[in-house]
Amino acid sequence: MLVLFVFLSQSSRSEAQELHTNKQIFYSIAYSGNNIWNPGADFAYNRILGRKDNPSAGKSNSLEMLWRANTGFYLDPGSHGALYGNAGFGFRKPGGRVVFTFDLSPAGIYRSFLTETYLVRVDEVGKVFLPGNFFYSPGAGFDIGRKLAGTHHSEIFGRIQVITLIPYNTYLMPLIHIQIGLRFAAKGGKL
Amino acid sequence: MKAYFQYLILGILTGILFSSCERADGNTIDEVIHIRHEGADMPAYVHGNSEGNTFLLVLHGAGSYGLAFRDGAFTSELEERYVVVYWDQRAQGMSQGKYEKPGDLIGLMASDVMALVAVLKEKYGEDISIFLMGHSWGGLLGNTVLLDGDNQEAFRGWIAVDALHDVPFGSRSRRGLMLSIADEQIGLGNQSADWETLKKDVMLLDSLSDDDYQPTLQYAQRTMSLLLESGVVAPSVSGEKIYRAVFDNNPVTWLVSAFFNQPVNTAIEQDYSLTSRLSGLSLPVLYLHGKYDVSVPPVLAEDAFRRISSSDKKLVVFEHSIHHPHDTEPGLFASEVINFIERNR
Numbered sequence: 001m002l003v004l005f006v007f008l009s010q011s012s013r014s015e016a017q018e019l020h021t022n023k024q025i026f027y028s029i030a031y032s033g034n035n036i037w038n039p040g041a042d043f044a045y046n047r048i049l050g051r052k053d054n055p056s057a058g059k060s061n062s063l064e065m066l067w068r069a070n071t072g073f074y075l076d077p078g079s080h081g082a083l084y085g086n087a088g089f090g091f092r093k094p095g096g097r098v099v100f101t102f103d104l105s106p107a108g109i110y111r112s113f114l115t116e117t118y119l120v121r122v123d124e125v126g127k128v129f130l131p132g133n134f135f136y137s138p139g140a141g142f143d144i145g146r147k148l149a150g151t152h153h154s155e156i157f158g159r160i161q162v163i164t165l166i167p168y169n170t171y172l173m174p175l176i177h178i179q180i181g182l183r184f185a186a187k188g189g190k191l
Numbered sequence: 192m193k194a195y196f197q198y199l200i201l202g203i204l205t206g207i208l209f210s211s212c213e214r215a216d217g218n219t220i221d222e223v224i225h226i227r228h229e230g231a232d233m234p235a236y237v238h239g240n241s242e243g244n245t246f247l248l249v250l251h252g253a254g255s256y257g258l259a260f261r262d263g264a265f266t267s268e269l270e271e272r273y274v275v276v277y278w279d280q281r282a283q284g285m286s287q288g289k290y291e292k293p294g295d296l297i298g299l300m301a302s303d304v305m306a307l308v309a310v311l312k313e314k315y316g317e318d319i320s321i322f323l324m325g326h327s328w329g330g331l332l333g334n335t336v337l338l339d340g341d342n343q344e345a346f347r348g349w350i351a352v353d354a355l356h357d358v359p360f361g362s363r364s365r366r367g368l369m370l371s372i373a374d375e376q377i378g379l380g381n382q383s384a385d386w387e388t389l390k391k392d393v394m395l396l397d398s399l400s401d402d403d404y405q406p407t408l409q410y411a412q413r414t415m416s417l418l419l420e421s422g423v424v425a426p427s428v429s430g431e432k433i434y435r436a437v438f439d440n441n442p443v444t445w446l447v448s449a450f451f452n453q454p455v456n457t458a459i460e461q462d463y464s465l466t467s468r469l470s471g472l473s474l475p476v477l478y479l480h481g482k483y484d485v486s487v488p489p490v491l492a493e494d495a496f497r498r499i500s501s502s503d504k505k506l507v508v509f510e511h512s513i514h515h516p517h518d519t520e521p522g523l524f525a526s527e528v529i530n531f532i533e534r535n536r
Contacts, residue, residue, distance in 0.1 A: 035444075080287075114225045116222075116223075116224045116225070117226070118227065120228045120310060133232065133289065169231070173444060174443070
């Protein structure tokens with residue numbers, strides 16, 4: 001909310017800039033490789049909260065602020081699988097055909113799923129039901145998209161997303177997701 | 192939407208199930224299990240021939256991971272005869288969980304080993320024979336396990352590979368070994384100028400000084416490089432090992448875990464030593480050690496060999512190895528391990 005407040009107050013101060021508040025919604029779906037080669041998928045919901053135009057510099061200098069939520073999974077074969085979800089704010093620079101997006105997700109949760117697991121307590125051994133661990137998992141992402149030729153409502157994009165599991169063992173663990181996917185506007189919308 | 196979500200969960204769980212299920216191949220075990228103990232979930236990669244009910248439990252070295260051993264002698268010889276359990280220790284490799292940093296880390300890790308033994312017996316039967324193998328730091332951990340209470344009774348034998356049992360003794364011994372290697376190589380005429388330079392620098396070190404600890408390790412690294420350049424020892428890194436490190440293992444998770452958690456540093460801070468207690472070892476023991484190991488000098492194996500009270504004990508020095516004889520002389524390594532296990536299982 002603080003980021004949104006700063007964004008809106010900066011917009012209102014500048015006479016040369018115009019603030020638009022269309023509520024455009026778009027979705028994305030991507031192949032998501034955990035540490036590149038562990039296969040997975042990621043789904044995201046984006047809602048544009050506002051756009052700041054700078055008419056003197058042309059359309060390529062506009063900046064959109066968006067709310068973003070995503071969920072995904074991956075499988076690290078032979079070790080574990082995981083589900084995760086994040087939510088936060090981002091900035092998008094639509095410009096021409098190439099689009100840049102940066103986002104921060106302070107809210108995040110991650111659940112690992114382990115293979116057959118045995119709990120050992122003193123001398124007792126028992127199997128664990130749905131073994132794995134929950135972690136708090138804030139994250140950040142950056143992507144470069146390119147509008148598909150002949151359309152204003154879809155893009156392909158490449159993205160790097162880092163989420164950090166806290167606490168992991170006694171400290172933390174970053175996870176790197178390399179993604180490639182398709183982004184498309186909700187019905188009737190434009191990107 | 193709810194149905195799609197259910198399919199998603201089902202797909203993930205099925206994938207995990209397939210990746211962990213036992214291979215339907217008679218006596219072959221090929222699976223990954225986890226051991227949950229005191230806040231940690233630690234994977235054990237269980238592979239090999241279960242026909243003889245003989246299990247070899249491998250304790251990896253500092254900053255390493257269980258699957259680092261799964262190539263060469265282990266896959267071509269040992270897994271053909273026995274079940275090999277490659278285990279990621281607490282906060283190492285792919286181990287995960289949440290817990291406070293323990294006060295007695297080494298003691299806790301030793302109890303993790305016994306938790307793994309309890310799981311192996313629960314899953315594969317009380318009648319299985321378990322041999323413990325420890326490499327380097329894993330040797331210190333294994334010795335700690337075996338010297339605690341009646342833990343020796345759980346194992347048929349102990350295989351100490353370039354194993355540590357006394358951290359200060361290990362540190363003190365490096366300088367002398369580097370000088371003797373330098374003298375040997377100068378005598379043989381191998382890159383004499385380089386060895387002369389190294390010898391001159393190493394002679395300036397004080398093996399008892401804490402200030403010279405890091406420089407000693409740097410010269411140890413230089414010693415290993417010269418031995419490799421001279422062809423005295425073979426490289427220990429194979430293509431298969433790199434494949435295991437990058438694809439079977441998750442390199443980011445492994446390296447970050449190793450960055451934050453180095454149990455061997457705890458042992459160094461504590462000047463950890465088991466020398467005075469080694470006479471308590473009475474089970475069959477096989478010491479395997481590289482002649483040129485400047486990380487854990489072979490004099491430690493000779494010292495431990497003299498001190499233990501086991502009646503069945505053997506020390507084998509690998510003439511062309513540094514710290515990883517299982518990689519550099521896999522044939523001899525496998526035959527010694529097989530002979531030892533066959534004699535004691």
